[in-house]
Amino acid sequence: xxxxxxxxxxxxxxxxxxxxxxxxxxxxxxxxxxxxxxxxxxxxxxxxxxxxxxxxxxxxxxxxxxxxxxxxxxxxxxxxxxxxxxxxxxxxxxxxxxxxxxxxxxxxxxxxxxxxxxxxxxxxxxxxxxxxxxxxxxxxxxxxxxxxxxxxxxxxxxxxxxxxxxxxxxxxxxxxxxxxxxxxxxxxxxxxxxxxxxxxxxxxxxxxxxxxxxxxxxxxxxxxxxxxxxxxxxxxxxxxxxxxxxxxxxxxxxxxxxxxxxxxxxxxxxxxxxxxxxxxxxxxxxxxxxxxxxxxxxxxxxxxxx
Amino acid sequence: xxxxxxxxxxxxxxxxxxxxxxxxxxxxxxxxxxxxxxxxxxxxxxxxxxxxxxxxxxxxxxxxxxxxxxxxxxxxxxxxxxxxxxxxxxxxxxxxxxxxxxxxxxxxxxxxxxxxxxxxxxxxxxxxxxxxxxxxxxxxxxxxxxxxxxxxxxxxxxxxxxxxxxxxxxxxxxxxxxxxxxxxxxxxxxxxxxxxxxxxxxxxxxxxxxxxxxxxxxxxxxxxxxxxxxxxxxxxxxxxxxxxxxxxxxxxxxxxxxxxxxxxxxxxxxxxxxxxxxxxxxxxxxxxxxxxxxxxxxxxxxxxxxxxxxxxxxxxxxxxxxxxxxxxxxxxxxxxxxxxxxxxxxxxxxxxxxxxxxxxxxxxxxxxxxxxxxxxxxxxxxxxxxxxxxxxxxxxxxxxx
Numbered sequence: 001x002x003x004x005x006x007x008x009x010x011x012x013x014x015x016x017x018x019x020x021x022x023x024x025x026x027x028x029x030x031x032x033x034x035x036x037x038x039x040x041x042x043x044x045x046x047x048x049x050x051x052x053x054x055x056x057x058x059x060x061x062x063x064x065x066x067x068x069x070x071x072x073x074x075x076x077x078x079x080x081x082x083x084x085x086x087x088x089x090x091x092x093x094x095x096x097x098x099x100x101x102x103x104x105x106x107x108x109x110x111x112x113x114x115x116x117x118x119x120x121x122x123x124x125x126x127x128x129x130x131x132x133x134x135x136x137x138x139x140x141x142x143x144x145x146x147x148x149x150x151x152x153x154x155x156x157x158x159x160x161x162x163x164x165x166x167x168x169x170x171x172x173x174x175x176x177x178x179x180x181x182x183x184x185x186x187x188x189x190x191x192x193x194x195x196x197x198x199x200x201x202x203x204x205x206x207x208x209x210x211x212x213x214x215x216x217x218x219x220x221x222x223x224x225x226x227x228x229x230x231x232x233x234x235x236x237x238x239x240x241x242x243x244x245x246x247x248x249x250x251x252x253x254x255x256x257x258x259x260x261x262x263x264x265x266x267x268x269x270x271x272x273x274x275x276x277x278x279x280x281x282x283x284x285x286x287x288x289x290x291x292x293x294x295x296x297x298x299x300x301x302x303x304x305x306x
Numbered sequence: 307x308x309x310x311x312x313x314x315x316x317x318x319x320x321x322x323x324x325x326x327x328x329x330x331x332x333x334x335x336x337x338x339x340x341x342x343x344x345x346x347x348x349x350x351x352x353x354x355x356x357x358x359x360x361x362x363x364x365x366x367x368x369x370x371x372x373x374x375x376x377x378x379x380x381x382x383x384x385x386x387x388x389x390x391x392x393x394x395x396x397x398x399x400x401x402x403x404x405x406x407x408x409x410x411x412x413x414x415x416x417x418x419x420x421x422x423x424x425x426x427x428x429x430x431x432x433x434x435x436x437x438x439x440x441x442x443x444x445x446x447x448x449x450x451x452x453x454x455x456x457x458x459x460x461x462x463x464x465x466x467x468x469x470x471x472x473x474x475x476x477x478x479x480x481x482x483x484x485x486x487x488x489x490x491x492x493x494x495x496x497x498x499x500x501x502x503x504x505x506x507x508x509x510x511x512x513x514x515x516x517x518x519x520x521x522x523x524x525x526x527x528x529x530x531x532x533x534x535x536x537x538x539x540x541x542x543x544x545x546x547x548x549x550x551x552x553x554x555x556x557x558x559x560x561x562x563x564x565x566x567x568x569x570x571x572x573x574x575x576x577x578x579x580x581x582x583x584x585x586x587x588x589x590x591x592x593x594x595x596x597x598x599x600x601x602x603x604x605x606x607x608x609x610x611x612x613x614x615x616x617x618x619x620x621x622x623x624x625x626x627x628x629x630x631x632x633x634x635x636x637x638x639x640x641x642x643x644x645x646x647x648x649x650x651x652x653x654x655x656x657x658x659x660x661x662x663x664x665x666x667x668x669x670x671x672x673x674x675x676x677x678x679x680x681x682x683x684x685x686x687x688x689x690x691x692x693x694x695x696x697x698x699x700x701x702x703x704x705x706x707x
Binding site for chain 1: 350351353355356358359360485507509510511513515516518519520522523525526538539540542543546547549550551552569570572573574575577
């Protein structure tokens with residue numbers, strides 16, 4: 001196994017982690033700060049991917065597609081917030097799960113009505129469709145570098161917003177002690193609306209960015225919601241920093257489980273046993289990481305509420 | 307002016323009874339008053355929604371062309387969506403058998419659903435035309451006279467791909483499939499016909515989104531070809547990422563027809579050009595029945611090419627039509643219907659074929675490649691026949707003669 005392969009696989013792990021982070025960041029903000037479990041976050045991700053695919057095909061501009069996707073999804077989220085979520089803020093998590101699960105079902109059917117049941121085409125921008133030579137013997141898909149950069153930029157922007165701005169301070173205040181923050185003059189309700197819409201915008205951005213490398217189809221939001229929830233739990237609910245670290249951890253551990261563990265097994269065990277065990281490790285690696293983290297840090301790596 | 311006898315309320319009823327008696331006495335052709343009941347369990351939501359919608363369109367076209375009749379008999383189609391769920395399908399089939407008293411059944415896309423509903427239908431002696439799923443269980447020890455795998459046995463697609471790889475004499479090939487029973491069966495089927503060097507077998511997570519780690523291993527292994535069986539979204543993810551990684555220059559991609567049909571082409575587009583795949587049917591297969599079907603389908607559905615799922619569903623309706631006709635128009639005579647189905651004497655879109663002892667087809671398998679049609683539309687093109695009159699590998703385990 002060459003050094004370049006190890007490097008490439010680490011890069012792959014980080015890339016996958018950043019993809020998960022784009023989705024988990026919005027989820028953790030809404031869950032951690034507003035204490036609302038929004039399962040429909042995956043549906044907003046799907047909306048972003050579909051709108052971006054449609055806009056990209058119509059306008060031919062990928063940048064325009066991303067902007068349109070984010071705007072349209074935020075409008076959809078505004079409707080969901082006003083019509084539904086507002087009534088759920090004070091209810092328990094079970095009511096929130098049930099209601100937002102209902103939103104998933106409705107969203108899937110609406111998408112099917114508009115775009116049909118078959119997956120739709122989300123083209124890769126022509127300039128980014130091939131690989132670039134990162135170093136000698138290491139070509140890397142250029143579009144993945146864009147996703148990587150998008151994830152990193154978003155992480156940085158969120159870090160600055162939450163930790164170094166007045167709005168961020170109010171968000172954190174509202175999250176840690178809502179009555180006190182309200183007494184100090186913070187309009188927590190309005191802040192929460194803003195956080196929900198920001199979460200939706202992040203989900204839409206994730207969907208628009210991931211469209212060109214995954215299948216854009218009904219139910220795509222549910223498939224990626226599960227690893228995103230694992231990231232949320234490992235990182236500590238409500239912590240953007242936690243989500244970032246956890247997403248990278250999950251990405252790298254998952255890649256190690258898929259890439260290196262089978263190789264090690266093959267080198268040490270009889271081939272038949274290795275062939276049976278390898279995929280098993282790959283499948284459980286992410287969950288094993290979650291279990292280990294929860295044993296030592298029951299509220300996640302960086303819990304906002306600890 | 308109305309005829310006066312209609313004013314008497316008793317008369318029409320008497321007339322109708324008289325007519326019915328006459329029909330019952332006089333004719334063996336139209337002796338059945340009750341319409342033929344056909345149960346169609348559709349997959350228009352759930353995991354197979356895209357394929358189920360194709361099948362629904364195929365069924366609908368067949369029914370429309372036959373004016374809603376089978377073998378000249380009136381038909382009641384009992385249709386319901388069972389969302390690709392074995393539980394839901396089982397309930398639905400129970401209801402279709404007990405309440406609707408169906409005579410023939412067809413519909414489910416998934417093999418898991420076929421396995422769930424099969425035994426109930428066999429007990430009730432309802433002929434089941436499986437227009438897509440061809441699980442090995444029903445081809446082998448659990449075969450039933452009431453089951454017809456009208457399309458194919460699952461392994462045959464992969465065996466055909468293996469034969470193609472063998473004929474092409476690929477030196478070094480890597481196989482990829484999800485880590486679940488159908489994935490292992492697929493790679494097993496491929497290896498039954500491919501005798502060259504399999505450099506590696508990669509089993510991935512079911513529903514995997516990201517394939518970067520596997521692609522890096524492929525780049526390091528430097529095979530000259532890859533065979534992948536990744537149904538649905540997994541295949542789309544894989545192809546997009548494979549092309550994005552620039553691997554398509556040096557590695558020939560081979561797959562079964564499932565991952566290279568019109569639904570996947572619509573989602574991936576031009577990056578799929580040059581992908582080899584195997585199937586028992588192609589929309590440009592040269593026979594009269596197929597040409598008529600493809601033309602009618604494209605006319606009905608805005609110029610869209612039919613996928614294999616649509617063709618199979620359409621074919622199942624034609625098979626039913628022929629079986630009802632050849633069994634003397636009496637669909638309640640199940641043995642006669644089964645005997646007629648077994649003959650496969652109808653103009654199938656795949657051309658003529660025969661059933662083996664286990665009621666699975668002995669048919670040709672073709673190599674297709676994704677290219678462009680005369681209008682520049684990306685679609686499958688037929689290249690040649692890979693396997694001629696090819697049966698499945700389980701027929702010997704079936705006790706039926």
